[in-house]
Amino acid sequence: MTTPNPTTRPTPPHRPIRVLVLGAGYAGALAANRLRRDPRVEVTVVNPQPFFVQRIRLHQWVARTADPQVGFDHVLASDIRVVVDTATRIDAARRRVDMASGAALDYDHLIYAVGTGAATPMIPGAAEHGFGVADWVAAQQLRDHLETLDRHEPVTVIGGGLTGVELAAELAERGFGVRLVGGGAVAGSVGPRARRALLVQLGRLGVEVLESGRVVDVTSTTVTVADGGQRRELPSATTVLTTGFEAPPLAEDSGLTTDELGRLCADVTLTSVDDPRIVGAGDAVSIDGMTLRMSCQAAQPLGAQAADAVLAHLDGVAAAEVDQAFVAQCTSVGRRAATLQFTRRDDSPARMVVTGRLAALAKETVCRGTVWNIHRESKTPGAFRWLRGGTRPSAGRPSSASATVVR
C-alpha cells in the first residue's frame, strides 16, 4: 500500500489553495506577492501591524529622521487578504493557526516569516531598564522614552554590531550624547578599512566608543562597564541593547523543531523538517547546513524562494535548493555618511570600500530599493531577481547557532 504524499494530495478544483503567510516583513510580503504566479492560490497574510514596517529604518524612526511605515496597499497586491493579528500557535496536524484575537485560520500551505526581535538580554538589569530597536514595538517604546529626555542626557548603546553603529550615529547626529559599548569589537563583520572608516565617522559625530568595554549591569540611570579588569559606573539615562536578534517563540510553542535562536528548522529547500506544508523564510528560518546573515538582503531572496518552494510542492515537483549570495554590508552613520563594504558572495569582506556621502546615497538607494522590490513583485509576480552562487547548503551538515551571523 502506498501512503499519499500530503504535499501532492489533489485539492478539489472548486476550492482555491489557501496559502497563509505569517509575517508581512521583507520575506513575507515578497513571498505573498510571488505566490500569485499560480492562479489556484489564495493568499492570506497575518501581521500584527496594519502596515509594512521597513525594519532597516527603525533607528531612523527612533531618531525621527524617517518613517518606516508603508501602506499595505503599496506593497501587497490588492487580492491578498490581510489579517491584522498575531499568530499564537500553529496546529500543523489540523493545518490551523490560532490568533491572539481568538480567531483561527485554516490553511493548505503555510509560509513562516515572522522575522526576529532583540535577543533575550543576559546582562543583569537589562530586561527591566534596557530598551531595544530590533522591532516595531521596541523602537516605538524607545522613541517615546527619548522624547521625555533632554538631549544632553547620556545614551548608552550596548553592542558594536552594525545595528548598534547605525543607532548610535543616528542619535548622535540628532544631538544626543551617545556612548557605544562594543563588547570586544565594533563593526567586526566588515574589513579593516571599512572598520576604520566607521570609527572615524562615529568620532566625527561625537560618539564615545568603548570598543573593548562590556556592560555588566544596567540600572534606570547607570551602566557598569567592565574593561581590562576595571569596572566603571557611568551615567546613562537611556540604555539600548543591540546585542543580536532571536526569533519569536511561535514555532517552538507550536511543537516545531527550532534552533537555539528559536528559528524554524528547515531543509535546504526551506521546507520545515517537521511538516512539508510549512516553509520558512527570512530571519526566522534556520537552513540546514547554511549560514546566512540575518538581514533584509537575505530575507527578500528567501521570501522569493519560499514562495517558489510552496508552488513546487503544489505541483508535486521537487523544490529547488536555496541559492543566493551577498553583495555588500552597507552601514549608515547618520544622514550624511555611511560605509559601503563590498563583500564576496559568501558575505566575507572584499577589498572595495566606499565611504562618505556617496555611500550614504547608496544606502538610501538600498533602503528605497527594498520597498520597490516588493511593490514591483505585487504588480508582476515573479519579477524579483537575486544574485546567486553564495555559500551553498550541504545537506546533512547540522546548522550551527555558533556560526549564525546576526546583523
Ligand SMILES: Cc1cc2nc3c(=O)[nH]c(=O)nc-3n(C[C@H](O)[C@H](O)[C@H](O)COP(=O)(O)OP(=O)(O)OC[C@H]3O[C@@H](n4cnc5c(N)ncnc54)[C@H](O)[C@@H]3O)c2cc1C
Ligand atoms: C535598526 C535596524 C537596521 C537594520 N539595517 C539593515 C540593513 O541595512 N541591511 C540589512 O540587510 N538588514 C538590516 N537589518 C536587519 C533586517 O531588518 C532584518 O534582517 C529583516 O527585517 C528580516 O526580514 P524578515 O522578513 O525575516 O523579518 P521582519 O522584517 O522582521 O518581518 C517579520 C514580520 O513578522 C511579524 N510577526 C512577528 N511575529 C508574528 C506573529 N506571531 N504572527 C504574525 N506576524 C508576526 C512582524 O511584526 C514583522 O512585520 C536591520 C535591522 C534593524 C533592527
